[in-house]
Amino acid sequence: MDITEDTVRQVAKLARLAMTDEEVHAMAPELNDILSYAQQLQKVSLEDVEPTSHSQLLTNALRVDSPKPSLAREEALRNAPDSDEGQIRVPAVLEG
Amino acid sequence: MNYETVIGLEVHVELKTKTKIFCGCRNASGAEPNTHVCPVCLGHPGTLPVLNEEAVDLALRAALALHCHINQDNKFDRKNYFYPDLPKGYQISQYDRPIGEHGYVTIEVGGVEKRIGITRLHLEEDAGKSTHSIDGTHTLVDYNRTGVPLVEIVSEPDIRSPEEARLYLEALRSILLYCRVSDCKMEEGSLRCDANISLRPLGSETFGNKAELKNMNSFRNVERGLEHEVVRQTAVLSSGGTVVQETRRFDEATQTTLSMRSKEEAHDYRYFADPDLVRVHIDDVWMESARAQIPELPQAKMARYRRDYELSAYDAGVLTAEVEVARYFEELIAGGVPAKTASNWVMGDLLAYLNSTHRTMDQSPVSPAQLAALIGEIESNRISLKQGREVFRLMAESGKSAAAIIEERGMVQLSDESALGSILDEVLANNPKSVEDYLGGKEKALAALVGQTMKATKGQANPGIVNKLLLEKLAGKKG
Structure with missing residues (x-):
């Protein structure tokens, strides 16, 4: 897989990261190195291995449906840069 | 196109x-x-x-x-x-x-x-x-x-x-x-x-x-x-x-x-x-325990109502659309109410009352057992259907039982034939014109006599029995 500068820009955009041209230029080969390192795994024969979605073999780590105390509101809002009427206040977002 | x-x-x-x-x-x-x-x-x-x-x-x-x-x-x-x-x-x-x-x-x-x-x-x-x-x-x-x-x-x-x-x-x-x-x-x-x-x-x-x-x-x-x-x-x-x-x-x-x-x-x-x-x-x-949690579903229930209770597709549809309505209906049946009667009450007075007061079935002020008791009073001729509908309204508004309201309002229907007999004699004596008309072939005059009887009993006479007794008495006069 070849990571082009356009791929870097696209990924940065999806992750809402602002990157300068220099950073994009430097990042492309770095990502390529990382990917080609990981790509060694593609050489492993997996014919007799069941596909998995998780590294843990554990299944059904479940919780009983019983309520636990929530945070106090002032505590919950403490990390928010701005709040209003008990709600978190953010810049206007309008779909479309 | x-x-x-x-x-x-x-x-x-x-x-x-x-x-x-x-x-x-x-x-x-x-x-x-x-x-x-x-x-x-x-x-x-x-x-x-x-x-x-x-x-x-x-x-x-x-x-x-x-x-x-x-x-x-x-x-x-x-x-x-x-x-x-x-x-x-x-x-x-x-x-x-x-x-x-x-x-x-x-x-x-x-x-x-x-x-x-x-x-x-x-x-x-x-x-x-x-x-x-x-x-x-x-x-x-x-x-x-x-x-x-x-x-x-x-x-x-x-x-x-x-x-x-x-x-x-x-x-x-x-x-x-x-x-x-x-x-x-x-x-x-x-x-x-x-x-x-x-x-x-x-x-x-x-x-x-x-x-x-x-x-x-x-x-x-x-x-x-x-x-x-x-x-x-x-x-x-x-x-x-x-x-x-x-x-x-x-x-x-x-x-x-x-x-x-x-x-x-x-x-x-x-x-x-x-x-x-x-x-x-x-x-x-x-999987099986989840399946066991699924009750009889609306379409199966509707088919069963049509088959077992001989209800129309429309009635069965209304009764099964919401599970609370179906549950209420089934509790009436369990309380001994005939299916058609139960269906009429639920789809008629009960749903109309709930709609007019913006309530859902689970908020009904009259329980299925209370409504079954009221229907029992009507089926046993203690009160008329018309009185029953009035009692229902009062039950919904006051939360009282049917028996208490009937008692309070003195609504017990007159269906005792001997008590009605003397009232009827009086009605016939006071309305000679109607009697004459009826005997002369104007069958409509009977309705006037029934009306007079209902008036004399303040609406508490059982209209079916009044009708029957009047016909007997008039037949006697004919002969």
Whole structure:
């Protein structure tokens, strides 16, 4: 897989990261190195291995449906840069 | 050219659990903003989600009730996107292995049964609630709803008219209510619906460009929004134009749909398996216990009512549309009330009273046992049907029993023949003209005499017995 500068820009955009041209230029080969390192795994024969979605073999780590105390509101809002009427206040977002 | 309408619906339903899907915060609407939140649902770093067993159980029950094939090995995936109502920056959902697939809902269109396929039903978490300020300067976010368990139910593009879309939604809602999976209150947002609609020339196999409709807050508005789209897209296509593939918003004020001018770039959600959650295996025992939680469903119940109680399709339909109504009806039957009588009372006075006072069946002020007792008073001729309806109204308003009201109001119907006999003699003596008319062949004069008797007894005489006694006495005079 070849990571082009356009791929870097696209990924940065999806992750809402602002990157300068220099950073994009430097990042492309770095990502390529990382990917080609990981790509060694593609050489492993997996014919007799069941596909998995998780590294843990554990299944059904479940919780009983019983309520636990929530945070106090002032505590919950403490990390928010701005709040209003008990709600978190953010810049206007309008779909479309 | 004639066009065929193709509709598919995407329905989100909030599951009726006590707590959220991945943390112990309460799943309850109507609380003060940001009071049902914790580090897990706020997406704080270092926290781990733990799956609520009940959420899986309810989703499984819903999938089984909708005849889905169940994927017994489940995983959760992250759907990545940025929006303020999603504090983690991703929504935990099921991407390529939904808990249920290939199901269906049966509807009846113009007397013909039709299956609407269900592509998939999957489990996911809800997002928070954004309120946009009117002046457009900011948005307020409440995270109480963040992490509430949802199932998303996607239909096949099998729906061919706005009416079918409404019938599908009604059938789906009814099944989910019967299964106690969700409240399904569209006005409160516990059931939400988006619709995809496209048109194609009749006979064509390929789909036309579709519009996605949002912002419909009732089944009626889903139908209206779709009706408007049929008209709009027909006009575009008939004039040689092309339907723009876009998201449109239903505008309740104008009953039309408006383009939302969404950014046209394709979404890239970069789904991947959530490493914070291990797999969920639903074994056969779990599956069977979920299946055992599914009660007799509305269509089966309706068929049984028609067959066993000889009710009309319409009556059986009304009685089974909501599980609470069916339960009430069945309790009347268990209380010894004949089916037809029970059906008449439920569909007549009871539902009319509840509708006029904006109550649902579970808020009925008259219990099935109380109504059965009232019906007993009527069946045994202690009071007339007309009196019974008045007693019902008083029961609903006061909460008193039928017997207490009948006693209080001295409503006991006169059906004692000897007591009525002397009253009738008096009526006949006081109305010689009517008697003469009747004997002279004017049968209508009988009604006048019945009326006089009812008046003399302040409406408490049993009209059937009055009729019978009058005929006997008049026959005696004839001879």
